[in-house]
Amino acid sequence: MNRIELNLATRRHPDGKRNYPAVAAALLVLLLLTLYTVYLHTRNRAEIREYEQRISRLEQSQASRIQANRKAAPTKGEIDSLRERVSFVNRVIALDSFPWNRFLDELELCTPPDVLLLRFATTKDADRFRIEGNAGSMKEITEFMKGMDSSALFRNTNLLSVSTLKEADRKEGSGREPPIRFEMETGSAVKPPFFR
Numbered sequence: 001m002n003r004i005e006l007n008l009a010t011r012r013h014p015d016g017k018r019n020y021p022a023v024a025a026a027l028l029v030l031l032l033l034t035l036y037t038v039y040l041h042t043r044n045r046a047e048i049r050e051y052e053q054r055i056s057r058l059e060q061s062q063a064s065r066i067q068a069n070r071k072a073a074p075t076k077g078e079i080d081s082l083r084e085r086v087s088f089v090n091r092v093i094a095l096d097s098f099p100w101n102r103f104l105d106e107l108e109l110c111t112p113p114d115v116l117l118l119r120f121a122t123t124k125d126a127d128r129f130r131i132e133g134n135a136g137s138m139k140e141i142t143e144f145m146k147g148m149d150s151s152a153l154f155r156n157t158n159l160l161s162v163s164t165l166k167e168a169d170r171k172e173g174s175g176r177e178p179p180i181r182f183e184m185e186t187g188s189a190v191k192p193p194f195f196r
Contacts, residue, residue: 099190102153103153103188103190104120106151106152106153106154107120107131107154109147109151110144110147110148110150110151110154111144111147112135112140112143112144112147114135114136114137114140115133115134115135115140115141115144116133116134116135117131117132117133118132118133118134119131119132119133123185127187127188128185128186128187128188129185129186129187129188130160130183130184130185131183131184131185131186132181132182132183133181133182134165134179134180134181134182135180135182136179136180137180138162138180141159141162141180141182145157145159145184148184148186152189153188153189153190154186154187154188154189155186155187155188155189156186156187157184157185157186157187158184158185158186159182159183159184160183160184160185161182161183162180162181162182162183163180163181163182164179164180164181165179165180165181
């Protein structure tokens with residue numbers, strides 16, 4: 001005869017035997033993950049040991065090379081090359097530390113309203129700058145040069161060339177472009193960053 005099972009509880013009673021396979025599977029997965037992690041750790045540790053040995057060999061060879069280089073004096077070519085590199089780095093640092101904002105503010109203050117500056121560049125000389133621009137009349141160019149000479153940052157301003165724009169050039173361009181083109185050179189009262 002078959003046994004009859006009756007559950008008199010209002011809820012289903014969980015059977016504990018059903019949970020055993022799930023717990024066993026979870027433990028098996030955990031065990032496998034632990035074994036895999038240990039395997040990876042030992043493999044990585046072996047790689048680390050190998051790299052440490054390589055590094056120590058390279059350090060030893062580098063130390064022996066340094067020891068050999070200390071005995072030999074640098075050649076004239078190496079010294080000249082090093083001087084050129086140092087000079088280049090010094091020029092870059094000097095260019096970076098030069099007070100360009102102060103310099104350009106002073107140039108703006110010296111420029112009359114009707115003078116249009118087209119180009120501002122350094123020259124081959126260490127302390128000279130070349131300025132090109134357009135002006136409406138020679139009077140404005142003269143005022144500009146006087147302003148430059150009276151400035152604390154500029155000195156020895158020389159007018160290099162003056163030319164008038166042709167009538168055809170003025171008609172093709174905008175009607176507001178000043179008719180006189182000039183080029184001048186000025187010196188810097190500030191220690192220039194372009195030393196040789």
